[in-house]
Amino acid sequence: MxxxxxxxxxxxxxxxxxxxxxxxxxxxxxxxxxxxxxxxxxxxxxxxxxxxxxxxxxxxxxxxxxxxxxxxxxxxxxxxxxxxxxxxxxxQPVSEFNSFTVQDRPGEQCITMRRKFGDQEEIKIDATMFDGYEDVPKFGDDSSGVNVRLHISLLVDISKGEGGSELEFLCSAWPENLEIEKVYILKRDRSRAIPYMGPDFRTLSAEIQDKFVEYLKARGVNNELSVFLHDYMxxxxxxxxxxxxxxxxxxxxx
Known part of the structure; x- marks a missing residue:
């Protein structure tokens, strides 16, 4: 065939x-x-x-x-x-997950999720279909082989009001957990041609990393979201x- x-x-x-x-x-x-x-x-x-x-x-x-x-x-x-x-x-694809609305894009590789948080914040998530993988060792009787761990990329935009800046997170969604890769401020008008995107997240202090993880968890961007996205994709x-x-x-x- x-x-x-x-x-x-x-x-x-x-x-x-x-x-x-x-x-x-x-x-x-x-x-x-x-x-x-x-x-x-x-x-x-x-x-x-x-x-x-x-x-x-x-x-x-x-x-x-x-x-x-x-x-x-x-x-x-x-x-x-x-x-x-x-x-x-x-x-049939679902249209809601927890407090997020889910917008599928038929014929495209991405979906968009949105929700409000508090009185001001608008949260938008663009998630890809599976765009990468890593090999992980097998355990047990067939320990000589490897398993594949699929990867999904997330772009999480958090904005407050019209015309302002956005706090943007680049994340990796694995089958059982979510990891932050970058955190940066993005101007709505995209006026700067090459904005400073900040350091790699893992180079920040452990205290800063923990606070940003808590920040996203409070807004529903967490390990449970990763599990949902893998099932959805x-x-x-x-x-x-x-x-x-x-x-x-x-x-x-x-």
Missing amino acids: ARVLRLAQRKLYAYALASSSSSSSSSSSSSIRTVTNDFSRCLHSRDAISTALSQTRSYGAEAMPKSPIESNILRVLRNEIEYQSEYAPPQ KNKDRIEFIRYLGNVKSFVEK
Whole structure:
């Protein structure tokens, strides 16, 4: 099946999964390795394309028959979509988590979360899909192998009122915990071309680190959020993969 899909990509110059990696700080014990996890944007729904095709055929000549290669590609894609949709089908994405609203971005690699805190503060979180990993040793009988620990990047913006600055946190969300990588002030007008972004978080004193961790925990940016994001992105990964297959199939069907 993989061989046929690769042939389809070469034949039709269809979307290929491109290597992309978000720049994220490495953990103190090992560096985060970037992984391929980029999905094509959904520009047209399959229903809209089917309707447009049927209208075109009703007013024009009959569509040209598909070549044996194209017919085979379509058969493989249909089978794969059916399999992926029936085997562990994705769930409808949730729209809320604790005090946050969750805004999915269909066809994109990010989601946005928002909430208010107190009378003034607005909190906005942009979270990626899985954008890296690190190897961790296995324990027990199969101690010779390694497990993969997936990584998600978070950008947490905390603002107070209109026209002011934002306190911004660059964070790493691991399956069971959240780590702060950077803390800096960002001007809303982005007037400075290269603003000073502050030191690496781990170089700050232990007391300052603890206070910032408490600061985020009070606003719901904590280990529980990391667990939620990993569950959410696993589901989104399946949704986007099925969407990607549907987009490729729609292109070939034209």
